[in-house]
Amino acid sequence: MSDTPLPETPVSGKPFSGKPLADRIAVVTGASRGIGRAASLALAEAGAHVIAVARTQGALEDLDDAVRAAGGSATLVPLDLCDYDAIDRLGAAIHERWGRLDVLVGNAGVLGKLMPLGHVDPKVWSSVMDVNVTANWRLIRSLDPLLRRSDAGRAVFVTSGAASSCRAYWGPYAVSKAALEALVRTYAAETASTPVRAMLLNPGPLRTAMRKAAMPGEDPETLRTPEDLAPHIVRLASPASTESGMIFDFPTGRVLTPQKPA
Numbered sequence: 001m002s003d004t005p006l007p008e009t010p011v012s013g014k015p016f017s018g019k020p021l022a023d024r025i026a027v028v029t030g031a032s033r034g035i036g037r038a039a040s041l042a043l044a045e046a047g048a049h050v051i052a053v054a055r056t057q058g059a060l061e062d063l064d065d066a067v068r069a070a071g072g073s074a075t076l077v078p079l080d081l082c083d084y085d086a087i088d089r090l091g092a093a094i095h096e097r098w099g100r101l102d103v104l105v106g107n108a109g110v111l112g113k114l115m116p117l118g119h120v121d122p123k124v125w126s127s128v129m130d131v132n133v134t135a136n137w138r139l140i141r142s143l144d145p146l147l148r149r150s151d152a153g154r155a156v157f158v159t160s161g162a163a164s165s166c167r168a169y170w171g172p173y174a175v176s177k178a179a180l181e182a183l184v185r186t187y188a189a190e191t192a193s194t195p196v197r198a199m200l201l202n203p204g205p206l207r208t209a210m211r212k213a214a215m216p217g218e219d220p221e222t223l224r225t226p227e228d229l230a231p232h233i234v235r236l237a238s239p240a241s242t243e244s245g246m247i248f249d250f251p252t253g254r255v256l257t258p259q260k261p262a
Contacts, residue, residue: 021046027143036108038225041063112128236248
């Protein structure tokens with residue numbers, strides 16, 4: 001991959017003046033904790049109405065309290081992303097209520113188990129692929145017509161450096177994120193002549209539950225937080241952001257452009 005400096009990178013905490021997402025509608029998956037929660041709060045503070053998707057009703061209600069305390073608004077959608085029919089119903093409900101979608105943040109993901117490829121249980125493999133790849137394809141399938149109805153549809157999907165590093169024992173997760181990257185780059189190519197822009201986001205090591213599960217001996221105080229990342233999600237979700245089919249690499253603050261075949 002080649003890289004270029006990220007233009008207009010937000011300053012932590014106060015990246016924009018005013019509300020750059022005022023009156024915009026944003027879906028966030030995995031919204032109840034970690035990156036999804038921080039993104040939901042930041043998008044709401046930037047003016048978006050957040051459609052918060054997660055499996056746990058109680059955690060969504062806690063998020064709603066925080067959004068309201070910050071002066072924002074949200075619609076809570078308790079939904080298992082492996083319920084693909086429910087994803088279709090979500091698209092239909094958004095169409096009926098708003099007629100469009102401005103932002104999609106595909107954040108939800110699972111780690112699976114770290115072990116040699118030959119030891120991975122097929123159920124674990126399928127679970128990782130179902131959430132990290134197929135659910136995001138189903139989201140695109142359901143929500144693409146709504147994003148195209150926006151004047152500046154923005155789709156941001158959370159990937160990982162594991163997609164390219166291919167470390168031992170990270171097989172299911174690494175393969176799923178590599179597939180996600182191909183999915184999103186394909187979607188970006190298919191929407192190049194539309195107002196839709198699709199980006200990948202590599203958050204790098206952050207203080208999240210998934211990172212703790214993967215690296216139990218690591219000191220979390222040495223890591224940046226989802227709240228540090230959130231302003232960058234707001235930037236990528238904003239109409240002013242025009243990059244598409246690339247990866248914003250949070251650890252370096254650069255946009256990485258995948259190399260095209262010779």
